[in-house]
Amino acid sequence: MEIKDFLKRKSEWVKGEGPRSDIVMSTRIRIARNVNGHPFYNWADKTKRKEVFEKMMAAMKGAVTFKDAQLIKMKDTTPIERTFLVERHLISNEHTHDVDSKGLVIANEETLSIMLNEEDHLRLQVIKSGFNLMEAWKIIDEIDTNLGTHLPYAYSSKFGYLTACPTNTGTGLRSSVMLHMPALELTNQMERVYEAISKLGLTIRGFYGEGSEASGNFFQISNQVSLGHSEMDILDNFGRVVDKIIEREKDTRDYLMENKKREVTDNIFRSFGTLKSARIITSSETIRLLSAVRLGVDLGLIKEVTVTALNEILLLMQPGHLQVLNNEGLGQSERDIRRADMIRDKLV
Amino acid sequence: MEIKDFLKRKSEWVKGEGPRSDIVMSTRIRIARNVNGHPFYNWADKTKRKEVFEKMMAAMKGAVTFKDAQLIKMKDTTPIERTFLVERHLISNEHTHDVDSKGLVIANEETLSIMLNEEDHLRLQVIKSGFNLMEAWKIIDEIDTNLGTHLPYAYSSKFGYLTACPTNTGTGLRSSVMLHMPALELTNQMERVYEAISKLGLTIRGFYGEGSEASGNFFQISNQVSLGHSEMDILDNFGRVVDKIIEREKDTRDYLMENKKREVTDNIFRSFGTLKSARIITSSETIRLLSAVRLGVDLGLIKEVTVTALNEILLLMQPGHLQVLNNEGLGQSERDIRRADMIRDKLV
Numbered sequence: 278m279e280i281k282d283f284l285k286r287k288s289e290w291v292k293g294e295g296p297r298s299d300i301v302m303s304t305r306i307r308i309a310r311n312v313n314g315h316p317f318y319n320w321a322d323k324t325k326r327k328e329v330f331e332k333m334m335a336a337m338k339g340a341v342t343f344k345d346a347q348l349i350k351m352k353d354t355t356p357i358e359r360t361f362l363v364e365r366h367l368i369s370n371e372h373t374h375d376v377d378s379k380g381l382v383i384a385n386e387e388t389l390s391i392m393l394n395e396e397d398h399l400r401l402q403v404i405k406s407g408f409n410l411m412e413a414w415k416i417i418d419e420i421d422t423n424l425g426t427h428l429p430y431a432y433s434s435k436f437g438y439l440t441a442c443p444t445n446t447g448t449g450l451r452s453s454v455m456l457h458m459p460a461l462e463l464t465n466q467m468e469r470v471y472e473a474i475s476k477l478g479l480t481i482r483g484f485y486g487e488g489s490e491a492s493g494n495f496f497q498i499s500n501q502v503s504l505g506h507s508e509m510d511i512l513d514n515f516g517r518v519v520d521k522i523i524e525r526e527k528d529t530r531d532y533l534m535e536n537k538k539r540e541v542t543d544n545i546f547r548s549f550g551t552l553k554s555a556r557i558i559t560s561s562e563t564i565r566l567l568s569a570v571r572l573g574v575d576l577g578l579i580k581e582v583t584v585t586a587l588n589e590i591l592l593l594m595q596p597g598h599l600q601v602l603n604n605e606g607l608g609q610s611e612r613d614i615r616r617a618d619m620i621r622d623k624l625v
Numbered sequence: 626m627e628i629k630d631f632l633k634r635k636s637e638w639v640k641g642e643g644p645r646s647d648i649v650m651s652t653r654i655r656i657a658r659n660v661n662g663h664p665f666y667n668w669a670d671k672t673k674r675k676e677v678f679e680k681m682m683a684a685m686k687g688a689v690t691f692k693d694a695q696l697i698k699m700k701d702t703t704p705i706e707r708t709f710l711v712e713r714h715l716i717s718n719e720h721t722h723d724v725d726s727k728g729l730v731i732a733n734e735e736t737l738s739i740m741l742n743e744e745d746h747l748r749l750q751v752i753k754s755g756f757n758l759m760e761a762w763k764i765i766d767e768i769d770t771n772l773g774t775h776l777p778y779a780y781s782s783k784f785g786y787l788t789a790c791p792t793n794t795g796t797g798l799r800s801s802v803m804l805h806m807p808a809l810e811l812t813n814q815m816e817r818v819y820e821a822i823s824k825l826g827l828t829i830r831g832f833y834g835e836g837s838e839a840s841g842n843f844f845q846i847s848n849q850v851s852l853g854h855s856e857m858d859i860l861d862n863f864g865r866v867v868d869k870i871i872e873r874e875k876d877t878r879d880y881l882m883e884n885k886k887r888e889v890t891d892n893i894f895r896s897f898g899t900l901k902s903a904r905i906i907t908s909s910e911t912i913r914l915l916s917a918v919r920l921g922v923d924l925g926l927i928k929e930v931t932v933t934a935l936n937e938i939l940l941l942m943q944p945g946h947l948q949v950l951n952n953e954g955l956g957q958s959e960r961d962i963r964r965a966d967m968i969r970d971k972l973v
Contacts, residue, residue: 539962543904554898556891614887 280349280358281601284593288365288387288404291592293584295407299575300523302455302495302588305366306413306512307402308421309440309449313429317441318394326378326394333393336427337382342420346384351376357606360597366404368392389420396441397449399424408519410452410512418508437504447504452515456522459494459572460529463541467496470522477518478502494568498522534576545573549582553624557610558617563594586623593619628697628706629949632941636713636735636752639940641932643755647923648871650803650843650936653714654761654860655750656769657788657797661777665789666742674726674742681741684775685730690768694732699724705954708945714752716740737768744789745797747772756867758800758860766856785852795852800863804870807842807920808877811889815844818870825866826850842916846870882924893921897930901972905958906965911942934971941967 290303311317315329337343351359351372359373367390368381380393392400401424403417431439437447445451461467474481480499500515533541548569552558571587573579592598599612599619607615638651659665663677685691699707699720707721715738716729728741740748749772751765779787786797793799809815822829828847848863881889896917900906919935921927940946947960947967955963 539904543965546902546904547899550898550902551895554894556887556894617891 280354280361281604283361283365283387284598284602286386287585287589288592289385290387290404290406291585291588292406293588295405295409295412297523298407298584300457300526301408301519302457303404303406304409304413305402305404305453305455306410306417307400307451308417309397309438309445309451310399310401310421310424310428311431311439311441312398313431315398315431318396318398319441323377329398330378330380330394333398333428334380336424337391340423340427342423343382343384346382346389349381349383351379351381357597357600360595361601362597364595364597365592367402369395369400371395385416388416397445399428408454408523410516413452414508414512444501445503448506448508448511450503450508450511451499451501452512453497453499454519455495455497456519456526457495457568457571457575458522458526459568460533461526462494463533464529466525466529470525474498474518474522479515479518495564530572530576541572541576542578545569545576545578549573549579552620555617555620557613558620559613560594560596560616563616563620564591567591582624590620590623593623628702628709629952631709631713631735632946632950634734635933635937636940637733638736638752638754639933639936640754641936643753643757643760645871646755646932648805648874649756649867650805651752651754652757652761653750653752653801653803654758654765655748655799656765657745657786657793657799658747658749658769658772658776659779659787659789660746661779663746666744666746667789671725677746678726678728678742681746681776682728684772685739688771688775690771691730691732694730694737697729697731699727699729705945705948708943709949710945712943712945713940715750717743717748719743733764736764745793747776756802756871758864761800762856762860792849793851796854796856796859798851798856798859799847799849800860801845801847802867804844804846804867804874805842805916805919805923806844806870806874807916808881809874810842811881812877814873814877818873822846822866822870827863827866843912878920878924889920889924890926893917893924893926897921897927900968903965903968905961906968907961908942908944908964911964911968912939915939930972938968938971941971 293302312329312332315321316325318326321329334348337346337348354362354376356373359368359376362368362381363370363373365387367383367387369392372379372381372392372395378394382391382393383389388403388405390402401417401421403413405413433439438449440446440449458467461470471481478501480501482497483495498519500511502511548566552563552566552570567587567590570579570582571584574582574584574587593602594616596612599615600607602619603615641650660677660680663669664673666674669677682696685694685696702710702724704721707716710716710729711718711721713735715731715735717740720727720729720740720743726742730739730741731737736751736753738750749765749769751761753761781787785795788794788797806815809818819829826849828849830845831843846867848859850859896914900911900914900918915935915938918927918930919932922930922932922935941950942964944960947963948955950967951963
């Protein structure tokens, strides 16, 4: 299966289903693991990196859990394809450099992905549609347990799982949700949400990952606690905070529909009209318009488009996706044209 | 027939037919006449004003030319209805004040209108769709000649027709065209057009008449010469200038379609999308969007809407029209809502 064949299937989260999918686009859990007896990736030389890589690949090829998985060597991918994988949230930016001994394993409609030889030897990730912490945890825990029978993990009875960066030591767990919060943004409440979140030790960032600004009212909230609590406690605590934010967004949507219905509706339909009409469109405008249209769908104002279609556009509108889709390298102004064409193709 | 019944018919120019109707929305000719033996309106007292008004009304009621005409006494109209008539270009702003002895005569799908007791006793006006100076002249000349057999005009063999303001003395003629010049505006050529026009003794203003800024790329160009030339010479000269401006606009449209087709098309379809989608819209945004959509229709890019529909919206979107249409007084924010509703009603 080639990278461009990814376009033929939908990532599971794109379906836009699951609990509270009106506000929570997806839930993500990742765990960091390292193979015992091998130096951390950034301390290892070329040979050591290759060694642990081969060991991990062999273990996965042998394990029944991964019999339908796709194993990709990063060095076999082109730069555009790596960008494409970053855009799909399957690999980190870091994973696109020094690709010699890096790998990626994908299974289950991209629900599961594992980076091999990123900062840690193994970064397992599960992304599920909607607000689904327990479901995601169940999947990743099972994979992790199974994989542990094939690969000896670096583990200390005092600290827990050992990781390259101490912030990940302990459970190696990080959980996050991608939230769509147009009402909180519109009513200037995001400042307060930011404050509350950072006081609770959580981080917030944009749709496009680390360092990206929140755009189009899509916000990713992650927990940073890994050490000193059980996985269940961490997820439980994180889940309760997210619940509160969801409620606040929901209440504000209700308020807007009661008090500003015309203005909100106007913005939603104008955005939809522009999205269906533009012949040239930048990605930042697209994401802003998609946000408004998504709100329209969630509020029942727009019925002729599905959240799945909007999520697909959110993926496909990105530079790497547009280039894989068109099977050629494209400069920015050419992308702005192809983006508009792709959107009309999906919506009109 | 009541004022609101005007909405059931279309002004002839709204059809958007006639020569060069891709660029010339309408051609207008008006002539100023005064009744001999009566003081000019602004010099006359109440009684004298009434006297000449009754005389003119009687003459028209008797003349076969006006047997199907509508005779309106301005004092029988409400302020909103007067605004409505101004918006239809049937009366001037001045004609909405001191309405006691003012009148309006309308015939032939509003092609012909006559203001009684404006600055001059009689202001005859013919508006025709497209670029139609000779046709408009033929109609107004016939009416004028016929009316002259019922009413003795104030005329001097030295100066020609006498008028309240000396700039109108002579032929009493003023001709104008409403042009749509998006390409000249887009390419920043309007400055040069303004200069050329004022050097030639012509004036240029916006769609909404005297004092209004040109908005949405609609420009009204008028001749100011009345004295010292025959009507034919004046119209001939004016026509040749307008021809040149039309050619320039046409050439620039061709240039844009060859060199900026994507950008122009993008703007046209975005405008169309917004117009069909908005739930709140101001008049200045509407006119800007209508201009782009009209260009799209003229260039053959938009096929599902007619120029007639766009012209109708151009009329109906105005405050007076919206209020007559809705049969109630409306504040500005309420009008912005009703305007958007009316537009979707016409376009979607």
